[in-house]
Amino acid sequence: MNIEALQIFWPFSIFVIMLFVIGIYYVLATYNLIRALLGLEIMIKAITLLLIVAGYVSGHVALAQSLVITLIVIEVVAITVSVGIVLGIHSHTNSLDTRNLLEKTHEG
C-alpha cells in the first residue's frame, strides 16, 4: 500500500466529522419530521464517504464498494418506510411538528 493514499485519510476524516456534525445538529435542532429525515441522510452520506476513503486507503476498493452498495440499499428502504410513517403521522395529526406530536400523544 502506498504512503500517499494513507496521507489523505486524515484530511478526508476531518470533512467526514464535519458532515456528521451538520447531520447531528440538524436532527437535534429541528422540529420538522421531514427535516429530521434529511439530517439522517446527511449522516449516512458522511459514513458512505468514510467507507469509500477507508477502502481507497487500505486498497480494498472492491470490498468498500460492495459495502457502500449495501448501505445505499438499506438507506433507500429505511427512508421509504420512514417517509410512509411521516405521512401516516401527518394524516393523523395534520402536522409535521414534533411538539404537536408530543401533545397529541399525551392527549391520546
Place this chain on the structure above:
Amino acid sequence: MILNIFILILLVIAALWMVMTRSLLRSAIGLALVSLVLTIIMFRLSSPLAAVFELSVCAGLIPVLFISTISLTYPLSKQEMMEHFKARLRRFWYLPVLVVIVGVILSLLKIKPDITLPLPESAKDVRDVLWNLRPIYLIGQIIVLLAGAFGVVILFKDSKKDEH
C-alpha cells in the same frame, strides 16, 4: 489533493446550504446536490460502481421521494414560512460557526493515524466480491428490501382501515 480538498469544501457548503435554507423543497434539492458532490469524490477515489449507485439512487430517487412527501403534506403560507424561518434562524445560526470550529480544531491536531494496513485484496472486481466472496451482503439486501416492502404494505393497510 488540493482539488480533493476543494470538492470536500464544496460538499460541506452544499450540506450547510441544505440545512440553513428556508424552504423544505430547497432542502430536498440540496440533498441531491450533496449526493452529486459525493459522487464526484467517489469517482476520484476509484469507486465508479458505488458512484453510479449514489448518483442514480441517492441523487435521483431519494430527493423525488422527499419532494413527493412535501407535496402530499400541507404547504405553509408565506407569512407562516417567514415566522418559521426566523425561529429556525435563531436555532441554526450557531451551526456554521460550530462546523468551522470543529474543522479548525481537527486540522490543528494534525493526527497521523498509525494504521496497520491489511493485506492487499485478492479480488479487484466488485462483482466478484459481491457474488463470490460476500454473497451474504446480497442475501441481507434481499431481506432488507422484503422488510421494506412489507413495512410499506402494512402502512397502507392501516390507512385503508382508518378510512372505513
